[in-house]
Amino acid sequence: MNFFKELREFIKNIMVWLYFLLGFSFFFFLIPAGHTLSVIIFEKIKHDLLPDEVQLIVTNPLSAFLAQVQVSLLMAFIATLPIFLYRMMKYFLPALFDKERKVVMWILSVSTFLFFIGCTFAYLFLIPITFKVLYPYATVIGAVPFFSVGEFISSVFSLMIAVGVMFLLPIFMALLNFLNIVGTDFWKSKWRYAFVLFLVFSAIITPDGTGITMVMLIVPLMILYGLGMIISRK
Helix, strand or coil, X not given: CCHHHHHHHHHHHHHHHHHHHHHHHHHCCCCCCCCCHHHHHHHHHHHHHCCCCCEEECCCCCHHHHHHHHHHHHHHXXXXXXXXXXXXXXXXXXXXXXXXXXXXXXXXXXXXXXXXXXXXXXXXXXXXXXXXHHCHHHHHCCCCCEEEHHHXXXXXXXXXXXXXXXXXXXXXXXXXXHCCCCCCCHHHHCHHHHHHHHHXXXXXXXXXXXXXXXXXXXXXXXXXXXXXXXXXXX
């Protein structure tokens, strides 16, 4: 198969995922009981994560509409991520041996599970604490705590997706060992450097001055790092 045929096949797999992405996006725009699904999801997120003393505002006439579009697209992306991974794996599987195919399918299933676990962890623990810890600083200096709708949605989903990706750490470690890029004892000898790296990343994506959310993220990451060491040695 020449380059252009390979490219067409690759684009075909991407397009299948894009069709699902658009389909799910429209699905979240359906109107049950007078409200779009994106509005229902938004209300749920606001109820679960936004502190009571904080008010959401719109800064222009399009903000509310764009917020619903944003919620729909982001929810569709999360929902269709397994489809995207499957289409990519399907594209590469014909070039692999049977043993390698089993490894790839294992990576697909475990990666999907870990990603959703990471998103859930961020939603249930990291984001609520971050908001509750940071916003009292506004009242201390006499400022009124507001949050624009677009920034609220972006903050919630960006942190969820970032933590979901970080939870793929054991897969990344095992994959590097499987490809013989690093040795079996590499991760064990570098755990101190990994801890410092986790410390820096956690400080960046969890802007909590008290360090509570940073510690909450470092602990599972170090557990996942240990799990990655175990998997890599097998």
